[in-house]
Amino acid sequence: xxxxxxxxxxxxxxxxxxxxxxxxxxxxxxxxxxxxxxxxxxxxxxxxxxxxxxxxxxxxxxxxxxxxxxxxxxxxxxxxxxxxxxxxxxxxxxxxxxxxxxxxxxxxxxxxxxxxxxxxxxxxxxxxxxxxxxxxxxxxxxxxxxxxxx
Numbered sequence: 001x002x003x004x005x006x007x008x009x010x011x012x013x014x015x016x017x018x019x020x021x022x023x024x025x026x027x028x029x030x031x032x033x034x035x036x037x038x039x040x041x042x043x044x045x046x047x048x049x050x051x052x053x054x055x056x057x058x059x060x061x062x063x064x065x066x067x068x069x070x071x072x073x074x075x076x077x078x079x080x081x082x083x084x085x086x087x088x089x090x091x092x093x094x095x096x097x098x099x100x101x102x103x104x105x106x107x108x109x110x111x112x113x114x115x116x117x118x119x120x121x122x123x124x125x126x127x128x129x130x131x132x133x134x135x136x137x138x139x140x141x142x143x144x145x146x147x148x149x150x
Contacts, residue, residue, distance in 0.1 A: 010141075013061035014133035015090070016103065016125045017069075017083040019045045023125030025133050026059045032137035036126035045082050049093060056094055064096050067103030067132040101136045103128070 009030050016023030022042050027034030037055065040047040066087035069079050087098040 010062045011060060012063050012065055012133060012136070013055065013059055014065040014067065014101070014129045014136065015086070016067045016129040016132060017045065017079075017086045018042060018125060019079075019082070021125045022047050022086075023123065023127070023129035024055060025126055025130035026061065027130070027133045027137065029137060029141055032134060032141070034130035034133035034137070036123060036130045039123045039125050045086060052090070053094070056096070061096065064090050064094075064098040065101050065133055065136045066090070066098055067129065068100040069103055099136065099140060101132050101140065103132050 009028050011026065011028050014025045014027070014034065016025075020042055022040040024037040024040060025034045026037060040051055064087070066083055068083045068087075069077075071077060084100060087100060090096065091098045
């Protein structure tokens with residue numbers, strides 16, 4: 001069981017893992033909303049860890065969510081394991097609890113939303129991270145909150 005602060009509001013940061021870019025979003029539990037942040041450049045899936053540290057210092061999240069890509073049938077592939085390893089590295093470096101979230105179709109939905117938004121210059125990977133986080137608040141947060149109730 002993961003212990004969260006005894007507060008109605010929990011801040012969570014989400015990542016849409018990629019080998020060249022990593023989308024980032026931050027949100028809070030009261031509304032279940034999330035906002036995209038600037039994307040991180042990555043080299044073979046490795047971000048500039050100093051930039052990650054700066055984001056965590058700035059936003060002070062209580063937990064982290066990493067979008068884990070799965071094939072449409074739910075099976076895993078190479079990128080699935082790399083995203084999980086990224087989550088483990090986040091936890092190891094920063095000591096924050098992390099949660100995996102199925103991210104199937106999040107990038108597709110983000111691209112479609114971006115096309116439909118006139119003049120929007122939002123970054124697709126960070127928009128996908130915000131969709132992943134909103135899904136996590138909807139699907140996983142209620143159970144975690146219940147499990148951590150006194």
